[in-house]
Amino acid sequence: MCGAPPDGVATLAAVKAPKVLPLLANLLSAAFSLAFGIALIEFVIVPLALSLLPLRLHDGLPRGYRVLAQSSKAGTVPHDYIALAGDSHAQGAGDWFLAVDVAHNPPFHSAHLIHERTGRDVITFGAAGASNLRGLVTEPATTVAYLQQTALLSIEAPDDLLFYFYEGNDLNDNLADLAARYDPDWDRARIRDPAYFRRFLDEVVIGQSPTHLEAVDFSWTDNLVMTRFVFRVVEALFTREWSLTPRENEFPNSQKNRARVGVAEVALPDALQAPALDLTDAQLDLALYVFDQAFAFLVEHFPDTRIEVVYLPSTLTSYAITSPQVDIQVRQEDVSQAVYPTALLGVRSDRICAAVEATAQRDRAAFVDLRPLLWKASAAHLVHGPRDWKHMNRDGQQVLADGALAALRAAEAGERGGSCASYQRLQAETKAGGAG
Numbered sequence: 001m002c003g004a005p006p007d008g009v010a011t012l013a014a015v016k017a018p019k020v021l022p023l024l025a026n027l028l029s030a031a032f033s034l035a036f037g038i039a040l041i042e043f044v045i046v047p048l049a050l051s052l053l054p055l056r057l058h059d060g061l062p063r064g065y066r067v068l069a070q071s072s073k074a075g076t077v078p079h080d081y082i083a084l085a086g087d088s089h090a091q092g093a094g095d096w097f098l099a100v101d102v103a104h105n106p107p108f109h110s111a112h113l114i115h116e117r118t119g120r121d122v123i124t125f126g127a128a129g130a131s132n133l134r135g136l137v138t139e140p141a142t143t144v145a146y147l148q149q150t151a152l153l154s155i156e157a158p159d160d161l162l163f164y165f166y167e168g169n170d171l172n173d174n175l176a177d178l179a180a181r182y183d184p185d186w187d188r189a190r191i192r193d194p195a196y197f198r199r200f201l202d203e204v205v206i207g208q209s210p211t212h213l214e215a216v217d218f219s220w221t222d223n224l225v226m227t228r229f230v231f232r233v234v235e236a237l238f239t240r241e242w243s244l245t246p247r248e249n250e251f252p253n254s255q256k257n258r259a260r261v262g263v264a265e266v267a268l269p270d271a272l273q274a275p276a277l278d279l280t281d282a283q284l285d286l287a288l289y290v291f292d293q294a295f296a297f298l299v300e301h302f303p304d305t306r307i308e309v310v311y312l313p314s315t316l317t318s319y320a321i322t323s324p325q326v327d328i329q330v331r332q333e334d335v336s337q338a339v340y341p342t343a344l345l346g347v348r349s350d351r352i353c354a355a356v357e358a359t360a361q362r363d364r365a366a367f368v369d370l371r372p373l374l375w376k377a378s379a380a381h382l383v384h385g386p387r388d389w390k391h392m393n394r395d396g397q398q399v400l401a402d403g404a405l406a407a408l409r410a411a412e413a414g415e416r417g418g419s420c421a422s423y424q425r426l427q428a429e430t431k432a433g434g435a436g
Helices: 007-052 055-060 063-069 095-099 110-118 132-147 170-182 194-206 210-216 225-239 281-301 343-362 371-378 394-412 423-435
Strands: 082-085 122-124 160-166 258-261 264-267 306-312 325-327 339-341 366-369
Touching (some): 007 063, 007 225, 055 063, 063 122, 063 132, 082 110, 095 394, 110 122, 132 170, 132 194, 132 210, 132 281, 160 281, 160 394, 170 194, 170 281, 306 343, 306 394, 343 366, 371 394
Parallel strands (some): 082 122, 082 160, 160 306, 306 366
Antiparallel strands (some): 258 264, 325 339
């Protein structure tokens, strides 16, 4: 017949057709199984079990989701929760953290102790090296905003927010942050104008933060937490973008720093953090202004959240120092002096504490000075080290949790403000005790 294919071609087509259909069916079945498996993981397992993810892998999660992997809560999504804010002290650092098995997700800082002792969910917005701009403004606001974009992992604003102000480096970090982000494009002559500075907070501190930008561009694929996590981990295996081993700091042997602990005088390492002794009065006032404005932003941004402030002393002001001079960590590039009279510790620490207390009282936030609790504890044993002298060890974390709980109780009782103790009085009593 005209136009009919040869017999061989017709036979070949007849053979191929039946084989193509099973192949397509298998591909469709595999695609469906893959999609079903991804959906099961993303929308069932992740909401139930994200907080079981090992500590070493938390940095592999998309930035906005990392707080949900924290284990200081009953489940993945916190409810009626307490939030911590601040730098590495709020994030959780120190010897307790260095000692845990990062292949699991165990307790290692004050957030876990607060959760254990109150039964309430606790998460931390703390970030290592954070200034008050990042600790009070960027991390709390942008993380909550990001998670509120998600389909199944949305969180409400915290019921309570505990801010850990750390006198050891918060103020130095504030000045460094201004130099990096304010000075290039903003007018120093107008920095004391609250409205102008608020524009800087909105446009730069919030507006240019990675989590904020990800929240603005959030799409449905951003709900696929574990899928993004897997790609991130595979990429990190090749780029080594993050380390799986916590970094430890080295501390020089003591030549000057001495403190009374128990009945003995003990040597503390040199180059320890102090209450911003390397700042001039003008630098101190500017850094405290940055804190004040950042705190005002936080209070305004979370109007229904009870906010509490816990004042953390530096390493050196956590002890009854007996040496006439102290050797400190210097943060300012134009300052070479590292040794200061011990008497200046109390003067500067009390001044900073009073300024932080005044800001808390202005905004009717509960305030707790942790120094008396730490002095009492350090009179019996060390509350830092022996590996990490920038952060409190497990005994120190217990004291920090005590202070946080005191602040929460004060807020629940409707108490506002608080009062600073006097490190200068401690120094005088220690000196008199030593002489006697």
